[in-house]
Amino acid sequence: MxxxxxxxxxxxxxxxxxxxxxxxxxxxxxxxxxxxxxxxxxxxxxxxxxxxxxxxxxxxxxxxxxxxxxxxxxxxxxxxxxxxxxxxxxxxxxxxxxxxxxxxxxxxxxRLAWEKIAGLEETLGKNGVTSNYRYDLAPYTWELVRSLKSGRAIFTQPGMPIKCAGAPQKSMYLSCDHWLRAGVLGGMEVEFRNAGGVLFGVQDYVPALMEYVEKYKIALKLGSNLIAVDGTAQAATFETKDGEITREFDMLHVVPPQVxxxxxxxxxxxxxxxxxxxxxxxxxxxxxxxxxxxxxxxxxxxxxxxxxxxxxxxxxxxxxxxxxxxxxxxxxxxxxGSCPLTVERGKIVLAEFAYGGKLAPSFPTWLIDGTKAQRLSWMLKAxxxxxxxxxxxxxxxxxxxxxxxxxxx
Known part of the structure; x- marks a missing residue:
């Protein structure tokens, strides 16, 4: 009873x-x-x-x-x-x-709605498909990053709302930083496919992030939403304003839609x-x-x-x-809200903002200027x-x- x-x-x-x-x-x-x-x-x-x-x-x-x-x-x-x-x-x-x-x-x-992307659930954790949004998959991300010496790595971001909107980018920047330090970034083709129309929702932080997009030679593809994954073929299908496109990959870091x-x-x-x-x-x-x-x-x-x-x-x-x-x-x-954007190992763009995108720093700008990549911000995060x-x-x-x-x- x-x-x-x-x-x-x-x-x-x-x-x-x-x-x-x-x-x-x-x-x-x-x-x-x-x-x-x-x-x-x-x-x-x-x-x-x-x-x-x-x-x-x-x-x-x-x-x-x-x-x-x-x-x-x-x-x-x-x-x-x-x-x-x-x-x-x-x-x-x-x-x-x-x-x-x-x-x-x-x-x-x-709730992480993995099922909204066709074919994704059965290939997570293998075939180069990973996500830092799950405890058991984050180590696989690092395994892929360390093993890749060349090829195409695609990082995705769905439409809002998602938790920690900076996380899709953080994974990408840290991966690129490793490839740069390992001397293999030149052989990598990196794409950031974001369903949204902007790199980051608060404009003040975009210039610092764009510096790293350019430094790592990342192809920024806005308005590109992941809808299907074929793990065996290592191919991902995206919906764009020009219709559906399919891209082959060696590594795919997926952020699922969230409800x-x-x-x-x-x-x-x-x-x-x-x-x-x-x-x-x-x-x-x-x-x-x-x-x-x-x-x-x-x-x-x-x-x-x-x-x-x-x-x-x-x-x-x-x-x-x-x-x-x-x-x-x-x-x-x-x-x-706060989003410490890890742009390289040892540096972070510390985004802190309130309603309406108004900047809301916790520290004086002479100590930490959140709109710039800084070492002190990394110590704060790590x-x-x-x-x-x-x-x-x-x-x-x-x-x-x-x-x-x-x-x-």
Whole structure:
């Protein structure tokens, strides 16, 4: 018989956004009754997978047991959510059991829709087809990069939204840097096929990135969307404004289309996009005031990055606690996102921006000028940010995150 339980706060998702929010709430109010619904045994620092694919990190350093990152005092419900009944303040899990809540926080992440590219799933991890968007495939990226001495390498990017919109390029630049250092770049033909119309969405960072596109002699193909892969023939088919074209490859780094998880998209909580329908500043649901959404599954028009979730978590923590107390939201999220673009081993273009593409640097420009490739930015990405993630963000310590952006109370 299906069980039912009740909690003050139910968090859907034990990824970066869900864990950080629960930890931030407990920092403000210890003893709060919080349940986190998460089926996975492991928690991944996904920004590290680019570095795995570039031969800089070992894959193991990007993963830890889920039990080790759950905030002390929360109840971990090791199950998957199946549906929402917001009118009844209820979540139904896949086993048929239900959770009642006073506050619901929706942070299940985004779904990688590999199946939307014909022939892709059966050839991933072989025939030169790889992706840094999966833990088990990032090492294969590095294996391919090291073994290739000549041939064609194609890097793809689908239409938005995707998590970490810079990741498709990061993989390409790090690969090219290795080939340059190994003295084989001259024998490589590198293409960047991006379904979008621009190299990067915030214009201020494009000049620095274009320097590297030119340095590595990358053929930039915009408006080119991957629709099919034939692994055995090592051929990829793209949709372009001039019709379909097929390109042979020796290496294909694929970024899959990305969509809201189906149980969310099918629910009363979803916006037309399928993502949680929230106010882009307060992160409160537009129809259900005791529901909040953040992270990659939110409908906000920000870049979907771990850094965005780091800024959103304190906002949701403050506003959700106020809602629990029968008060209105006082915290506001400004759309901050960060994308450290690894343009070569040892240098990064540190893109930081808010809603509307407005630059939002965390450091003074005399220290780090994000619009230029810098060594200090690399140290930040390789050393400081992983440490900050595990020891700060997931533990409710709001360094570089809060209470900045809060509306005066």
């Amino acid at each position: 299906a069980q039912s339980a009740r909690h003050e706060v139910v968090v859907i998702g034990g990824g970066a956004a869900g864990i950080a929010t629960a930890a931030s709430m407990l920092k403000r109010r210890s003893g709060l009754d919080i349940a986190i619904v998460e089926p996975s045994d492991t928690h991944a620092y996904q920004p590290g997978w680019t570095m795995v694919g570039g031969g800089i990190f070992e894959p193991e350093v990007t993963r830890r047991p889920m039990a080790g990152v759950m905030p002390k005092g929360v109840q971990w419900v090791k199950a998957a959510a199946a549906s929402f009944q917001p009118e009844d303040n209820c979540v139904t899990l896949e086993d048929g059991s239900t959770l009642q809540y006073e506050i619901l926080i929706v942070a299940p992440g985004i 809201a998880p189906q149980f969310l998209a099918d629910s009363p909580l979803a916006a037309e996009s399928g993502f949680t329908d929230v106010d882009q500043h307060t992160l409160q649901h537009v129809r259900y005031p005791n529901v909040f959404g953040l992270g990659d599954a939110g409908s906000m028009p920000n870049a979907k990055t771990a850094a965005a979730a780091r800024k959103q978590a304190p906002v949701v923590a403050v506003n959700a606690l106020r809602q629990l107390d029968g008060k209105g939201p006082t915290a506001g999220y400004d759309g901050y 050393d400081f940010l992983p440490w900050l993630y595990w020891n700060g963000m997931l533990k409710g310590r709001e360094w570089l995150a809060g209470p900045g952006g809060l509306i005066a109370q």
